Amino acid sequence: MTGRRTLILVLLALFVVAGMFLWKNPVSVARKSAGTTGLDAPEFALKTLDGSRLTLSEYRGKVILLDFWATWCSPCQEEIPRFVEWQGKYGNQGFQVIGISMDDNPKPVQGFVQDFRMRYPVAMGTQEMASQFGGILGLPVNLVIGRDGKIKAKHLGMYDLNQLEQEIKTQLDSQ
Protein backbone atom coordinates (compact mmCIF):
# COMPACT_ATOMS: atom_id res chain seq x y z
CA MET A 1 0.00 0.00 0.00
CA THR A 2 2.88 2.34 0.94
CA GLY A 3 4.64 1.44 -2.32
CA ARG A 4 1.53 2.31 -4.31
CA ARG A 5 1.19 5.64 -2.52
CA THR A 6 4.87 6.42 -3.21
CA LEU A 7 4.36 5.60 -6.90
CA ILE A 8 1.34 7.91 -7.08
CA LEU A 9 3.32 10.69 -5.36
CA VAL A 10 6.26 10.24 -7.77
CA LEU A 11 3.95 10.31 -10.79
CA LEU A 12 2.22 13.39 -9.41
CA ALA A 13 5.57 15.11 -8.86
CA LEU A 14 6.65 14.23 -12.42
CA PHE A 15 3.36 15.62 -13.73
CA VAL A 16 3.89 18.89 -11.84
CA VAL A 17 7.52 19.21 -12.99
CA ALA A 18 6.52 18.51 -16.62
CA GLY A 19 3.75 21.07 -16.34
CA MET A 20 6.15 23.67 -14.97
CA PHE A 21 8.64 22.94 -17.77
CA LEU A 22 6.00 23.34 -20.48
CA TRP A 23 4.73 26.53 -18.85
CA LYS A 24 8.25 27.98 -18.89
CA ASN A 25 9.03 26.75 -22.43
CA PRO A 26 5.88 27.21 -24.49
CA VAL A 27 7.86 27.86 -27.68
CA SER A 28 9.22 24.35 -28.02
CA VAL A 29 5.70 22.99 -27.91
CA ALA A 30 4.33 25.63 -30.25
CA ARG A 31 7.16 25.11 -32.72
CA LYS A 32 6.29 21.46 -33.11
CA SER A 33 2.64 22.18 -33.76
CA ALA A 34 3.54 24.87 -36.26
CA GLY A 35 5.79 22.62 -38.31
CA THR A 36 4.88 20.63 -41.36
CA THR A 37 7.34 17.80 -40.71
CA GLY A 38 6.13 14.40 -41.87
CA LEU A 39 3.70 15.80 -44.43
CA ASP A 40 4.06 15.64 -48.20
CA ALA A 41 5.86 18.76 -49.42
CA PRO A 42 3.28 20.79 -51.32
CA GLU A 43 3.79 21.13 -55.06
CA PHE A 44 4.56 24.57 -56.40
CA ALA A 45 5.27 26.09 -59.78
CA LEU A 46 7.36 29.24 -59.86
CA LYS A 47 9.50 31.09 -62.37
CA THR A 48 13.24 31.07 -61.86
CA LEU A 49 15.22 34.26 -62.30
CA ASP A 50 16.04 33.33 -65.90
CA GLY A 51 12.34 32.85 -66.63
CA SER A 52 12.21 29.06 -66.73
CA ARG A 53 9.56 27.07 -64.88
CA LEU A 54 10.49 25.55 -61.53
CA THR A 55 8.37 22.85 -59.93
CA LEU A 56 9.10 20.76 -56.88
CA SER A 57 7.89 17.56 -58.57
CA GLU A 58 10.67 17.68 -61.17
CA TYR A 59 13.11 16.92 -58.34
CA ARG A 60 11.11 14.01 -56.92
CA GLY A 61 13.46 11.20 -55.90
CA LYS A 62 16.15 13.66 -54.78
CA VAL A 63 16.91 14.98 -51.32
CA ILE A 64 15.97 18.65 -51.45
CA LEU A 65 17.07 21.54 -49.31
CA LEU A 66 14.40 24.19 -49.80
CA ASP A 67 15.87 27.47 -48.60
CA PHE A 68 13.70 30.56 -48.03
CA TRP A 69 16.04 33.53 -47.97
CA ALA A 70 16.34 37.22 -48.86
CA THR A 71 19.13 39.56 -49.90
CA TRP A 72 18.72 41.68 -46.73
CA CYS A 73 18.87 38.65 -44.41
CA SER A 74 22.38 38.45 -42.98
CA PRO A 75 21.99 34.96 -41.46
CA CYS A 76 21.03 33.85 -45.00
CA GLN A 77 24.27 35.39 -46.27
CA GLU A 78 26.17 33.19 -43.83
CA GLU A 79 24.31 30.04 -44.90
CA ILE A 80 24.27 30.36 -48.68
CA PRO A 81 28.01 29.75 -49.31
CA ARG A 82 27.64 26.45 -47.41
CA PHE A 83 24.62 25.49 -49.52
CA VAL A 84 26.60 26.24 -52.69
CA GLU A 85 29.38 24.02 -51.35
CA TRP A 86 26.92 21.19 -50.53
CA GLN A 87 25.37 21.37 -53.98
CA GLY A 88 28.79 20.66 -55.46
CA LYS A 89 29.69 18.07 -52.85
CA TYR A 90 26.49 16.01 -52.76
CA GLY A 91 24.86 16.87 -56.11
CA ASN A 92 25.91 13.60 -57.72
CA GLN A 93 24.36 11.67 -54.82
CA GLY A 94 20.94 13.07 -55.63
CA PHE A 95 20.99 16.27 -53.59
CA GLN A 96 19.39 19.49 -54.78
CA VAL A 97 19.25 22.94 -53.24
CA ILE A 98 16.36 25.18 -54.28
CA GLY A 99 16.43 28.83 -53.22
CA ILE A 100 13.22 30.80 -52.75
CA SER A 101 13.81 34.52 -52.42
CA MET A 102 11.37 36.34 -50.16
CA ASP A 103 12.54 39.77 -51.24
CA ASP A 104 9.70 42.19 -51.90
CA ASN A 105 11.56 43.48 -54.93
CA PRO A 106 13.24 41.11 -57.43
CA LYS A 107 15.74 43.79 -58.54
CA PRO A 108 18.63 43.02 -56.16
CA VAL A 109 18.16 39.26 -56.28
CA GLN A 110 19.93 38.66 -59.61
CA GLY A 111 23.04 40.54 -58.45
CA PHE A 112 23.08 38.65 -55.16
CA VAL A 113 22.80 35.29 -56.94
CA GLN A 114 25.79 36.19 -59.10
CA ASP A 115 27.90 37.53 -56.25
CA PHE A 116 27.27 34.46 -54.11
CA ARG A 117 27.65 32.12 -57.12
CA MET A 118 24.40 30.36 -56.34
CA ARG A 119 24.62 27.58 -58.90
CA TYR A 120 21.24 26.10 -58.12
CA PRO A 121 17.69 27.10 -59.06
CA VAL A 122 16.46 30.32 -57.46
CA ALA A 123 12.91 31.66 -57.80
CA MET A 124 10.95 34.52 -56.29
CA GLY A 125 8.58 33.26 -53.60
CA THR A 126 4.91 34.11 -53.44
CA GLN A 127 2.54 34.58 -50.51
CA GLU A 128 0.55 31.55 -51.57
CA MET A 129 3.59 29.32 -51.77
CA ALA A 130 4.92 30.55 -48.41
CA SER A 131 1.55 29.80 -46.78
CA GLN A 132 1.54 26.29 -48.28
CA PHE A 133 4.73 25.61 -46.36
CA GLY A 134 3.21 26.66 -43.04
CA GLY A 135 4.00 30.36 -43.35
CA ILE A 136 7.33 32.15 -43.52
CA LEU A 137 7.40 34.14 -40.31
CA GLY A 138 11.04 35.16 -40.29
CA LEU A 139 14.17 34.19 -42.15
CA PRO A 140 15.96 32.02 -42.87
CA VAL A 141 13.69 28.99 -43.17
CA ASN A 142 15.16 25.71 -44.37
CA LEU A 143 13.25 22.54 -45.17
CA VAL A 144 14.79 19.16 -45.79
CA ILE A 145 12.61 17.11 -48.14
CA GLY A 146 13.29 13.39 -48.51
CA ARG A 147 13.41 11.28 -51.65
CA ASP A 148 9.81 10.24 -50.90
CA GLY A 149 8.68 13.86 -51.16
CA LYS A 150 7.95 14.22 -47.43
CA ILE A 151 9.18 17.09 -45.28
CA LYS A 152 11.79 15.63 -42.95
CA ALA A 153 12.74 18.81 -41.11
CA LYS A 154 11.79 22.46 -40.98
CA HIS A 155 14.07 24.99 -39.34
CA LEU A 156 12.95 28.53 -38.67
CA GLY A 157 15.75 30.97 -37.90
CA MET A 158 19.47 30.40 -37.56
CA TYR A 159 20.28 26.72 -37.30
CA ASP A 160 23.50 24.80 -36.75
CA LEU A 161 24.78 24.19 -40.28
CA ASN A 162 26.81 21.12 -39.28
CA GLN A 163 23.63 19.63 -37.87
CA LEU A 164 21.75 20.52 -41.06
CA GLU A 165 24.44 18.87 -43.18
CA GLN A 166 24.14 15.77 -41.03
CA GLU A 167 20.37 15.69 -41.59
CA ILE A 168 20.93 15.91 -45.34
CA LYS A 169 23.51 13.12 -45.26
CA THR A 170 21.10 10.94 -43.30
CA GLN A 171 18.47 11.47 -45.99
CA LEU A 172 20.97 10.81 -48.77
CA ASP A 173 21.92 7.53 -47.12
CA SER A 174 18.31 6.38 -46.72
CA GLN A 175 16.50 4.83 -49.68
Add this chain to the structure above:
Amino acid sequence: MTCRSVLRPAMVCMYWCVAALCLSQAGFSQWKADPSQSATSLGQSSLIQPAELAKSLEAAKDKPLVLNVGPRMLYVQAHIPGAEYIGPGSDAEGLKQLHARVNSLPHSKLIVLYCGCCPWSHCPNVAPAFTELQKMGFTNVKVLYIAENLGTDWVYKGYPTDRGSK
Protein backbone atom coordinates in the same frame (compact mmCIF):
# COMPACT_ATOMS: atom_id res chain seq x y z
CA MET B 1 67.58 29.03 -63.87
CA THR B 2 68.15 32.14 -61.80
CA CYS B 3 66.46 32.97 -58.55
CA ARG B 4 64.85 35.99 -60.18
CA SER B 5 63.28 33.92 -62.98
CA VAL B 6 61.50 31.80 -60.36
CA LEU B 7 60.52 34.62 -58.04
CA ARG B 8 58.99 36.87 -60.68
CA PRO B 9 56.24 34.47 -61.86
CA ALA B 10 55.57 33.59 -58.21
CA MET B 11 55.13 37.28 -57.32
CA VAL B 12 52.83 37.85 -60.31
CA CYS B 13 50.79 34.79 -59.35
CA MET B 14 50.51 35.99 -55.75
CA TYR B 15 49.45 39.46 -56.92
CA TRP B 16 46.61 38.05 -59.00
CA CYS B 17 45.51 35.76 -56.16
CA VAL B 18 45.32 38.71 -53.74
CA ALA B 19 43.49 40.82 -56.33
CA ALA B 20 40.98 38.02 -56.99
CA LEU B 21 40.41 37.59 -53.25
CA CYS B 22 39.85 41.35 -52.79
CA LEU B 23 37.39 41.43 -55.71
CA SER B 24 35.42 38.45 -54.39
CA GLN B 25 35.20 40.05 -50.93
CA ALA B 26 34.12 43.35 -52.49
CA GLY B 27 31.26 41.47 -54.17
CA PHE B 28 30.04 40.09 -50.84
CA SER B 29 30.62 43.26 -48.84
CA GLN B 30 27.93 45.26 -50.65
CA TRP B 31 25.34 42.90 -49.13
CA LYS B 32 26.61 43.19 -45.56
CA ALA B 33 24.41 45.14 -43.19
CA ASP B 34 25.86 48.23 -41.53
CA PRO B 35 26.72 47.10 -37.95
CA SER B 36 26.01 50.59 -36.61
CA GLN B 37 22.38 50.12 -37.71
CA SER B 38 21.98 46.84 -35.83
CA ALA B 39 19.11 46.50 -33.37
CA THR B 40 21.70 45.77 -30.67
CA SER B 41 22.58 49.48 -30.73
CA LEU B 42 19.23 50.23 -29.05
CA GLY B 43 19.25 50.77 -25.29
CA GLN B 44 17.23 48.58 -22.93
CA SER B 45 15.00 51.51 -21.97
CA SER B 46 13.77 51.81 -25.56
CA LEU B 47 12.57 48.20 -25.73
CA ILE B 48 9.20 46.64 -25.01
CA GLN B 49 8.77 42.91 -24.47
CA PRO B 50 6.15 40.88 -26.39
CA ALA B 51 4.09 40.08 -23.26
CA GLU B 52 3.95 43.76 -22.30
CA LEU B 53 2.86 44.83 -25.78
CA ALA B 54 0.23 42.07 -25.97
CA LYS B 55 -1.19 43.32 -22.66
CA SER B 56 -1.27 46.93 -23.77
CA LEU B 57 -3.10 45.96 -26.96
CA GLU B 58 -5.86 44.42 -24.85
CA ALA B 59 -6.47 47.75 -23.09
CA ALA B 60 -9.62 49.62 -24.07
CA LYS B 61 -7.85 52.96 -24.45
CA ASP B 62 -4.39 54.49 -24.84
CA LYS B 63 -3.35 51.76 -27.22
CA PRO B 64 0.03 52.37 -28.84
CA LEU B 65 0.38 53.00 -32.53
CA VAL B 66 2.12 49.85 -33.78
CA LEU B 67 4.14 50.20 -36.96
CA ASN B 68 5.78 47.39 -38.92
CA VAL B 69 9.08 48.51 -40.41
CA GLY B 70 10.07 45.17 -41.97
CA PRO B 71 9.60 43.48 -45.36
CA ARG B 72 6.05 43.43 -46.77
CA MET B 73 6.25 39.74 -47.69
CA LEU B 74 6.60 38.81 -44.02
CA TYR B 75 3.99 41.34 -42.85
CA VAL B 76 1.39 39.73 -45.11
CA GLN B 77 2.26 36.29 -43.75
CA ALA B 78 1.62 37.41 -40.17
CA HIS B 79 1.45 40.65 -38.23
CA ILE B 80 0.34 42.09 -34.93
CA PRO B 81 -3.38 43.05 -35.06
CA GLY B 82 -3.79 46.74 -35.77
CA ALA B 83 -0.18 47.13 -36.87
CA GLU B 84 0.22 49.36 -39.90
CA TYR B 85 2.66 48.48 -42.63
CA ILE B 86 5.26 51.17 -43.26
CA GLY B 87 8.18 49.58 -45.13
CA PRO B 88 11.72 48.49 -44.26
CA GLY B 89 13.49 50.93 -41.96
CA SER B 90 16.74 50.07 -43.70
CA ASP B 91 15.82 51.83 -46.90
CA ALA B 92 15.16 55.47 -47.70
CA GLU B 93 11.65 54.85 -49.02
CA GLY B 94 10.65 53.09 -45.79
CA LEU B 95 11.90 56.02 -43.70
CA LYS B 96 10.04 58.43 -45.98
CA GLN B 97 6.81 56.49 -45.43
CA LEU B 98 7.45 56.47 -41.68
CA HIS B 99 7.98 60.21 -41.68
CA ALA B 100 4.76 60.77 -43.62
CA ARG B 101 2.72 58.51 -41.32
CA VAL B 102 3.73 60.13 -38.02
CA ASN B 103 4.30 63.71 -39.14
CA SER B 104 0.98 65.01 -37.83
CA LEU B 105 1.05 63.12 -34.52
CA PRO B 106 1.87 64.70 -31.15
CA HIS B 107 5.45 63.96 -30.15
CA SER B 108 4.29 62.35 -26.91
CA LYS B 109 2.32 59.65 -28.77
CA LEU B 110 3.33 56.11 -27.80
CA ILE B 111 4.64 54.44 -30.93
CA VAL B 112 5.83 50.83 -31.04
CA LEU B 113 8.08 49.79 -33.92
CA TYR B 114 8.69 46.19 -34.85
CA CYS B 115 10.14 44.02 -37.57
CA GLY B 116 10.84 40.34 -36.65
CA CYS B 117 12.47 39.50 -39.97
CA CYS B 118 15.44 37.78 -38.41
CA PRO B 119 17.37 37.45 -35.14
CA TRP B 120 17.61 40.67 -33.12
CA SER B 121 21.34 41.11 -33.66
CA HIS B 122 20.81 40.86 -37.44
CA CYS B 123 17.72 43.06 -37.85
CA PRO B 124 18.61 45.98 -40.12
CA ASN B 125 15.25 47.75 -39.85
CA VAL B 126 14.27 48.78 -36.33
CA ALA B 127 17.27 50.90 -35.34
CA PRO B 128 17.14 53.28 -38.35
CA ALA B 129 13.36 53.69 -37.87
CA PHE B 130 13.83 54.41 -34.15
CA THR B 131 16.57 56.96 -34.90
CA GLU B 132 14.33 58.66 -37.47
CA LEU B 133 11.52 59.09 -34.92
CA GLN B 134 13.96 60.41 -32.34
CA LYS B 135 15.26 62.93 -34.87
CA MET B 136 11.69 64.06 -35.47
CA GLY B 137 11.31 64.73 -31.75
CA PHE B 138 9.16 61.77 -30.65
CA THR B 139 9.76 61.06 -26.99
CA ASN B 140 7.68 57.94 -26.40
CA VAL B 141 8.93 55.41 -28.92
CA LYS B 142 9.46 51.75 -28.08
CA VAL B 143 10.86 48.91 -30.15
CA LEU B 144 9.42 45.45 -29.74
CA TYR B 145 12.18 43.08 -28.69
CA ILE B 146 12.00 40.04 -30.96
CA ALA B 147 14.87 37.73 -30.12
CA GLU B 148 14.60 35.31 -33.05
CA ASN B 149 11.78 36.22 -35.43
CA LEU B 150 8.08 37.02 -35.38
CA GLY B 151 7.11 33.36 -35.70
CA THR B 152 9.11 32.13 -32.72
CA ASP B 153 8.63 35.12 -30.43
CA TRP B 154 5.07 36.18 -31.19
CA VAL B 155 2.96 33.87 -33.38
CA TYR B 156 3.99 30.53 -31.88
CA LYS B 157 3.76 31.94 -28.36
CA GLY B 158 0.07 32.37 -28.97
CA TYR B 159 -0.12 36.16 -29.06
CA PRO B 160 -2.87 37.56 -31.30
CA THR B 161 -1.96 37.56 -34.97
CA ASP B 162 -3.52 38.76 -38.19
CA ARG B 163 -2.72 37.84 -41.77
CA GLY B 164 -3.02 39.64 -45.06
CA SER B 165 -2.29 43.20 -46.07
CA LYS B 166 -3.95 46.51 -45.38
